[in-house]
Amino acid sequence: MVYNPREIEKKWQKYWDENGIFEPSNDFSKEKKYILSMFPYPSGKIHMGHVRNYSIGDAIARNYRKLGFNVLHPIGWDSFGMPAENAAIKNKTHPKKWTYENIDYMRNELNSLGLSFAKTREFATSDPLYTKHEQNLFIQMYNKGLVYQKSSKLNWCDTCQTVLANEQVEDGKCWRCDNLVQQREMPGYYLKITAYAQALLDDMKELKNGWPSQVLSMQENWIGRSEGLEFDFTLDEDSQEKLNHKFEKYTVFTTRPDTIYGVTYSALAPEHPIINHLIEHNLLDPSSVEKIKQMRQVGARDRAMAQKEGLALGINVIHPLTGKKIPVWVANFVLIEYGGGAVMAVPAHDERDFEFASKYGLSITQSISVNTKEFDGNCAICDYGVTINSGVFTGLSSSQAKEQIIAHFEKYGKGKKVINYKLRDWGISRQRYWGAPIPMIHCPNCGLVPEAIENLPVALPEDVVIDGEGNPLVKHPTWKHTICPTCKTQAIRETDTMDTFFQSSWYFLRYTTDASLWQESAFDRASSDYWMSVDQYVGGIEHAILHLLYARFFTKVLRDLGYTNASEPFENLLTQGMVLKDGSKMSKSKGNTVDPDSIIKQFGADTARLFILFAAPPAKELEWNDSAVEGAFRFIKRLADRSNNVSKVHTLPQIDHTKLPDTSKYARKKVYEALKKSQEVFTNGYAFNTLIAACMEALNALGVQEDKAVWSEGYFILLNILEPIIPHICWELSDSLFDLKNFTKIQIQEEVFDEAVVVLAVTINGKKRAEISVAKDASKEQIFAYAKEECAKWLVDQTLIKEIFVPNKLVNLVVK
RNA sequence: GCCCGGAUGGCGGAAUUGGUAGACGCAAGGGACUUAAAAUCCCUCGCUCAUUACGAGCGUGCCGGUUCAAUUCCGGCUUCGGGCACCA
Numbered sequence: 074m075v076y077n078p079r080e081i082e083k084k085w086q087k088y089w090d091e092n093g094i095f096e097p098s099n100d101f102s103k104e105k106k107y108i109l110s111m112f113p114y115p116s117g118k119i120h121m122g123h124v125r126n127y128s129i130g131d132a133i134a135r136n137y138r139k140l141g142f143n144v145l146h147p148i149g150w151d152s153f154g155m156p157a158e159n160a161a162i163k164n165k166t167h168p169k170k171w172t173y174e175n176i177d178y179m180r181n182e183l184n185s186l187g188l189s190f191a192k193t194r195e196f197a198t199s200d201p202l203y204t205k206h207e208q209n210l211f212i213q214m215y216n217k218g219l220v221y222q223k224s225s226k227l228n229w230c231d232t233c234q235t236v237l238a239n240e241q242v243e244d245g246k247c248w249r250c251d252n253l254v255q256q257r258e259m260p261g262y263y264l265k266i267t268a269y270a271q272a273l274l275d276d277m278k279e280l281k282n283g284w285p286s287q288v289l290s291m292q293e294n295w296i297g298r299s300e301g302l303e304f305d306f307t308l309d310e311d312s313q314e315k316l317n318h319k320f321e322k323y324t325v326f327t328t329r330p331d332t333i334y335g336v337t338y339s340a341l342a343p344e345h346p347i348i349n350h351l352i353e354h355n356l357l358d359p360s361s362v363e364k365i366k367q368m369r370q371v372g373a374r375d376r377a378m379a380q381k382e383g384l385a386l387g388i389n390v391i392h393p394l395t396g397k398k399i400p401v402w403v404a405n406f407v408l409i410e411y412g413g414g415a416v417m418a419v420p421a422h423d424e425r426d427f428e429f430a431s432k433y434g435l436s437i438t439q440s441i442s443v444n445t446k447e448f449d450g451n452c453a454i455c456d457y458g459v460t461i462n463s464g465v466f467t468g469l470s471s472s473q474a475k476e477q478i479i480a481h482f483e484k485y486g487k488g489k490k491v492i493n494y495k496l497r498d499w500g501i502s503r504q505r506y507w508g509a510p511i512p513m514i515h516c517p518n519c520g521l522v523p524e525a526i527e528n529l530p531v532a533l534p535e536d537v538v539i540d541g542e543g544n545p546l547v548k549h550p551t552w553k554h555t556i557c558p559t560c561k562t563q564a565i566r567e568t569d570t571m572d573t574f575f576q577s578s579w580y581f582l583r584y585t586t587d588a589s590l591w592q593e594s595a596f597d598r599a600s601s602d603y604w605m606s607v608d609q610y611v612g613g614i615e616h617a618i619l620h621l622l623y624a625r626f627f628t629k630v631l632r633d634l635g636y637t638n639a640s641e642p643f644e645n646l647l648t649q650g651m652v653l654k655d656g657s658k659m660s661k662s663k664g665n666t667v668d669p670d671s672i673i674k675q676f677g678a679d680t681a682r683l684f685i686l687f688a689a690p691p692a693k694e695l696e697w698n699d700s701a702v703e704g705a706f707r708f709i710k711r712l713a714d715r716s717n718n719v720s721k722v723h724t725l726p727q728i729d730h731t732k733l734p735d736t737s738k739y740a741r742k743k744v745y746e747a748l749k750k751s752q753e754v755f756t757n758g759y760a761f762n763t764l765i766a767a768c769m770e771a772l773n774a775l776g777v778q779e780d781k782a783v784w785s786e787g788y789f790i791l792l793n794i795l796e797p798i799i800p801h802i803c804w805e806l807s808d809s810l811f812d813l814k815n816f817t818k819i820q821i822q823e824e825v826f827d828e829a830v831v832v833l834a835v836t837i838n839g840k841k842r843a844e845i846s847v848a849k850d851a852s853k854e855q856i857f858a859y860a861k862e863e864c865a866k867w868l869v870d871q872t873l874i875k876e877i878f879v880p881n882k883l884v885n886l887v888v889k
Numbered sequence: 890g891c892c893c894g895g896a897u898g899g900c901g902g903a904a905u906u907g908g909u910a911g912a913c914g915c916a917a918g919g920g921a922c923u924u925a926a927a928a929u930c931c932c933u934c935g936c937u938c939a940u941u942a943c944g945a946g947c948g949u950g951c952c953g954g955u956u957c958a959a960u961u962c963c964g965g966c967u968u969c970g971g972g973c974a975c976c977a
Binding site: 285286287290291293294295297299301325326327328329340374376377378379381405406407408410411412415416417418419423424425426428493494495614617618687688689690693694695696698700701703704705707708710711714760762763765766767768769770773832833834835836838839840841844874875876877879882883885886887 | 890891892893894895900901902903904908909912913914915916928929956957958959970971972973974975976977
């Protein structure tokens with residue numbers, strides 16, 4: 074057969090499409106598999122990363138379909154977001170037009186790869202219907218107290234009149250206009266993900282087997298749970314007086330209560346309320362005020378880089394155990410968001426405190442002794458050890474001291490054991506146009522109220538001016554003016570739109586529901602209960618934290634709101650590696666991209682898919698190699714060519730294995746090894762590269778034998794195994810040879826693995842010296858005798874002290 | 890700095906619970922077919938020394954250990970990649 078991928082691929086894509094081959098069944102009594110590759114952002118054209126992502130997911134989906142599962146393998150578009158607005162500014166197009174044109178183009182590109190998507194369930198997150206349900210979910214969350222408004226510091230560009238995401242700030246300057254970025258207090262909406270911090274941590278146990286360990290550990294670090302003591306520092310009389318008795322005490326948090334006797338000062342974050350009071354009442358000299366204001370101006374990122382800085386505030390607190398007076402400082406390294414925005418400082422046993430104390434000449438007291446190293450005044454000792462200089466708690470191990478000191482505080486009501494998390498609530502407000510409007514209304518009478526459900530969706534206006542300055546929704550002449558749903562007076566609509574991670578946090582639930590039900594609900598309960606969780610999720614490692622954590626959070630929230638019974642969205646996660654060329658990531662700016670379209674045009678989709686699955690295991694980085702692509706093409710051509718050796722059958726031919734010549738026996742063994750491999754690969758790690766190698770070996774082995782029946786059997790099976798990887802050619806060949814009857818579960822014929830003769834390695838002291846062929850049922854004694862005979866020359870003048878026999882593997886002779 | 894993950898030929902990569910290192914492919918070299926080229930097919934291909942021999946030695950980042958046997962397990966390094974980054 075002459076291999077003509079262009080013709081074959083078009084033919085089968087059309088056939089699959091017209092016959093709805095890949096649509097899931099709504100019969101929920103069947104066993105299901107939900108296979109999902111992360112949906113793409115419609116940036117314009119697909120790239121090799123997409124090809125890899127979708128080839129992996131597609132292979133898995135096709136495999137399960139062939140094994141008889143009801144498979145959901147959907148696709149959609151993560152279609153809100155900034156690039157559409159940037160394109161609008163640059164090309165004077167409308168974001169909507171740009172986005173939906175890109176979707177149309179990319180849909181065709183994905184189509185040309187022959188991906189087995191459930192096309193009837195496709196949607197874009199910018200579709201008003203999606204927005205409608207999403208805004209409803211938002212309101213449910215708001216009503217449950219999971220959404221709140223607060224003001225916090227964000228990156229603000231004065232020239233562009235907009236908030237910038239952290240990644241849009243380069244060297245402290247705006248990425249577009251080079252203006253210095255400021256920190257500006259902005260009101261915004263926050264989702265209370267911190268309320269689920271512990272649940273997110275606890276449920277990671279269920280993901281241990283299905284998720285890569287590094288993703289779990291990244292999430293664990295991100296959530297950042299720590300246990301410690303929270304207690305109050307009471308201000309001394311003079312200080313309270315100085316603060317007009319507005320403050321009596323403040324709270325600090327420590328994970329090292331065992332070092333509490335080493336406290337020599339306390340430090341407040343520049344944003345701490347006590348400092349506000351000091352400034353407002355002119356209790357600090359002007360240069361100090363100026364310095365504090367400067368500290369506050371520095372963004373979180375730059376603050377982490379900055380030198381330690383601070384100054385004494387002229388107030389003191391009382392050490393809760395010693396009663397000693399301790400000076401209070403302001404320090405730029407203390408974060409207002411964490412642990413009350415204040416710390417007890419133990420310079421002897423904390424590096425930051427030490428650095429600060431050294432710079433400002435503050436006193437240092439050692440309270441822990443570690444036998445390996447003694448405090449020498451040059452650096453802090455942060456290890457655990459034994460308490461010294463610690464009053465009644467002296468002489469305890471760190472862990473004992475922790476326990477007893479916490480117990481002491483709790484007994485006297487001076488403090489308590491608490492758990493803190495680094496995880497912060499999720500700010501979802503964006504001052505942009507191309508996003509889902511936050512469905513809230515500011516009413517002069519009722520305050521902040523959600524839009525009425527029957528008025529959803531709050532849709533975006535189409536007639537907007539997008540010039541990169543300010544929020545187009547704010548500038549729109551009429552859009553924001555509305556009526557309060559409660560008191561019916563004139564009110565103002567919220568002009569913030571949602572972070573696009575909001576859309577991608579529940580799209581996988583929407584897919585579970587037949588499109589005929591999309592009008593009424595976000596997703597159908599029975600459908601989501603049937604399809605959830607996603608059995609295999611496939612996507613880039615770059616989403617290890619944010620997207621995957623948000624999606625986990627949403628799933629729990631939606632469960633608690635009664636929408637689903639799933640607690641975790643993704644049972645198994647495969648994070649695919651990047652596609653590289655010349656050692657670095659393919660990117661337009663580096664000019665090292667390979668266009669998938671041109672590869673498909675030149676070699677066909679099957680070749681592209683085969684190469685990308687063969688070149689590396691899915692989780693690893695993949696180095697693009699043009700000549701290896703040609704190698705993949707050659708293999709498919711060879712496969713197609715060998716169909717001449719095959720006669721048309723409908724079932725596996727009956728073969729008397731014992732009567733075959735050795736070459737044919739070997740070929741059958743190779744074929745069934747490949748089938749076995751296929752079963753392993755799809756249930757354990759998806760090493761498609763080894764599966765493809767096994768198929769190549771099998772085809773090679775078939776090629777050196779001539780038995781017609783063995784050829785037909787081998788081909789029948791090989792097409793079955795390869796269908797998930799190179800579907801077009803397999804359907805074409807299977808159609809002409811087997812009437813597609815071979816795309817089903819095939820039993821392994823164990824007889825082909827029974828061999829009369831086994832080859833054993835003979836090693837001496839573990840070093841291979843010979844190979845022997847022995848009858849399968851040969852006795853140990855016979856085998857050792859034969860092995861010694863074969864290795865006679867190595868045994869001269871040696872004393873044999875031990876003989877080891879590993880069945881089917883080797884014989885080891887230990888000599889001295 | 891902390892956390893995680895790697896390191897195997899010229900290259901991408903294979904190797905059940907420790908049991909014949911280098912499968913499969915790419916590149917390279919040689920040959921067949923052809924007027925020629927392409928395509929296809931066959932052979933060689935870890936390194937070193939030998940080339941009388943189906944020869945020997947060395948080899949999975951480095952050093953050491955456990956074992957009859959280590960790419961695999963343990964301890965200590967080197968190095969590359971990724972993530973987090975003053976979270977008290």
